[in-house]
Amino acid sequence: LLDPQSEGEIMSYRVSQILFCARGPSNSPLACCWAFTASRPSALTNEQNGKSPNEILYQCQIFRCENQDAIYRILLSFANAFRRTSVPTNSQLSISRRTTSLIGQAIQATVAQLQPQTSSNSNQSSNSQQIFDGSIKFRCFFDIKEENIDNKGNVILTSVPRPEKNVFNLRKNVRKNVSVTLQQIRGSPLNIERCFGLLLAQGRNVRASDMQLLDLETMGKSEDNRYYIVRGYWNPLARCFKHLTYLNEETPKGARIFLTVALDIVISGISEPVRFLIEAKARISELNKSNDTTSQDISDTIWSSFKKVTPFTEEFDMTIKQVLSKSSHQDETYEVLQLESKSEAERRAKFGRLTSRVPSNSTGDDDDSDEAIISGFGHVSKDCDDEVLSNWSEILIKWRKNYSERPKGLQRLVRQGIPEALRGEVWPLLAGSVKDENEMINTYRLLLTKESASERIIINDLNRTFPAHEYFKEQGGIGQETLYKLSRAYSVRDEEVGYCQGLSFVIATLLIHMPEEQAFMLLCKLMEDERYLLREMYKANFENLQMKFYQLNCLIEENLPDIHAHFYDLKVECHMFASQWFLTLFTAKFPLYLVFRIMDIFLYEGFNAIFGVALALLK
CATH class of the missing domain: 1.10.8.270 (putative rabgap domain of human tbc1 domain family member 14 like domains)
Structure with missing residues (x-):
């Protein structure tokens, strides 16, 4: 829950601790209300009161929203979060028994009302049963667009120039749109259900806690079902992005900054979301009074307009295997053994070892020596003979x-x-x-x-x-x-x-x-x-x-x-x-x-x- 004015966090709840969710009856004064019940340990309070430290505290949170369509979307999000098995092929998009027991019949009603928007995916859901052990390859297209003003005074989004193959020329304090397109190019077809999150971080080899979640604008499959497209909103001036200082301050001339984008995808038949990590470089330019880039980047901007800019691409190799289900009611499930990008594989082959995941930025090969490294990184083992x-x-x-x-x-x-x-x-x-x-x-x-x-x-x-x-x-x-x-x-x-x-x-x-x-x-x-x-x-x-x-x-x-x-x-x-x-x-x-x-x-x-x-x- 965020404060609408300050964007500060008021309260947060783990989805795994939400036991029940419901909305008010339709055609009643409570139609614009919804609620959920969550549990949490109350060990500190219990110890002070002399009670059992294992006691659970239950809280019921009730909300009111005048926009009933928003309530539908919220409850559908709960349904998707709790669903762990593949999407059924039933045209009514019925929810599994496990999901129903968790969030109640209110979700079924919500999904039924949204059925026209989601039924188009039912034809692809049958692919969830066709996953086999082996190697799968994805191609990922990555783009960043910035807000600009056209000749008529309208705000438009235009792709940022890339004077070098993998270097984005970004402008300071300008709102941006991040777009990631995923295409499977090898292996048994997988069904992508939804995007679980689109995240951004400065540097590379970053920890999960260093990444900032972007506001999702759109997600879904292309008309020919070949691509899955996710777009997110990035406002560098928002409070939640203040810690990404290197991505919103002018880069020294000739230097480049690493950035990492993470795409979390839910795939039918795979129990956990799959994270695709895309690493790129950027140069940040200051704006003058006319909202143009400063002189140090003018030459790049001019010459890039004459270049044919190819999409920024990254390929991923995924290896999965089937795992035994503990319940006969669940569909076949799989786990990801390995997901490695082409860039990671090339670095591993060059250095003869796996790239270690260390906090924030780390040093790379010689041509990456101008990365802005954040101090205090690196794991120090306490093991000793x-x-x-x-x-x-x-x-x-x-x-x-x-x-x-x-x-x-x-x-x-x-x-x-x-x-x-x-x-x-x-x-x-x-x-x-x-x-x-x-x-x-x-x-x-x-x-x-x-x-x-x-x-x-x-x-x-x-x-x-x-x-x-x-x-x-x-x-x-x-x-x-x-x-x-x-x-x-x-x-x-x-x-x-x-x-x-x-x-x-x-x-x-x-x-x-x-x-x-x-x-x-x-x-x-x-x-x-x-x-x-x-x-x-x-x-x-x-x-x-x-x-x-x-x-x-x-x-x-x-x-x-x-x-x-x-x-x-x-x-x-x-x-x-x-x-x-x-x-x-x-x-x-x-x-x-x-x-x-x-x-x-x-x-x-x-x-x-x-x-x-x-x-x-x-x-």
Whole structure:
């Protein structure tokens, strides 16, 4: 349920917890009303009242709608949501016994009234019994249209230009229409019942939770039944799309942004909706006062008008197999063993491994290097061999007896990688931040009571720091709150440095592994200890940072002379690519498993390790 003014969510209900749905009797004052009953666990309330924690709370929700056609559509949606078996071939489109028991005879009446609109699909429903094990291929056509004003002042939709094969030129703050057409080109014919959802996300290899549902405008089969067409509405200015920042802000010249569209399709005989993922690239252009694109994209716009634009296509290979039904009343059901796009198959063949699904954007092949990567992505496994844990256990037992002396054999273990489960203890030991713990905790709490001159800058950086990480992605959540507190406390402690953009990524890396008080002590050590001295690099004049650029340039000249000569010919200077590396210690744009390994070495060896990582990347 959404608030019509703010579009904010008032309440949501799981369809699986809806037990009964009905509408008011026709030709009565209740004809414009409908209701449903839903269940939910009430464990918290029950425990407070001393009742059984397994008690279920039942709620009846009643709604009124003056448009009776809308009620019909709502109830039909309930019917489709509950239907798990294939559509019967009966011309009356009767509902299965299982569905009837769930939502009552009100749905049957609704479907009967809508029968003229849906009966055309009954002829195709018989195909649901003809699914066989094997490989099936689909071809998908994808298009984006934007609103424009024609010469008569009418609003029309026109396909956006594509100066490159798979790159859409989009305009900022312009409403759009997303169209996906699905065609089966191989295998036993499948019957597509409906579209379960059309979703959009920025980046690729995204999680399901990162995708935003589009408002469906139309869905259905073409007149010749060869294609299934779905169209959705995308308003970049709507509140629900505010988090898709990269898809509605001007793209740097020459860069491209990845976007992912998901099409969830319900197919007769397959128990779960099937998701088709389409990946494309986009460039976002700013509009001038005349609603035209800015100069950097004018050439693309002109030349694209002379090009014959072929549809953006993607092919999918699907493998299914029959599963045994638990009930004799159900039709034959199938499950999808694999659904892979042609692009995914090509990437897998090129890299020799399956593409891993990581939060938000991930790095791809060389020609995708200009993707806007969201920080904080990448899965870090906590699994560890027993032998490795045993070796670390011996080291830690010795270390705890004398914090000031590093045990023998520590360097070898650190370079092999500190187990993720132990980093929260080992990192402070490496930096030597375990001393005077009580005093530092009291200092931290006192600093939180004081005002910071860097307040606004800190707040602006919260949403930019590790938005792909579960702990920091929620705006105003506990992760962002802790990040704000720690950044603010240090800015008060060190007034000369205050807060410098980029520091939040280092702080977030620490907070993932330890409580905020412990992270604050480690941060102070990194900033002030002579092995690290990060505060010198963050000072306002950046003299120390410039010195590090000079040192890196000398190291490149000595160790990588060919790259040094190449950079010299192109007039590429170290500050152009190494500023973010040094200011964030490589934490901003690299997968977390690499970020944590770099932090392991940095804490053990000091800042010289950062030069080593930079040379390794350039090599």
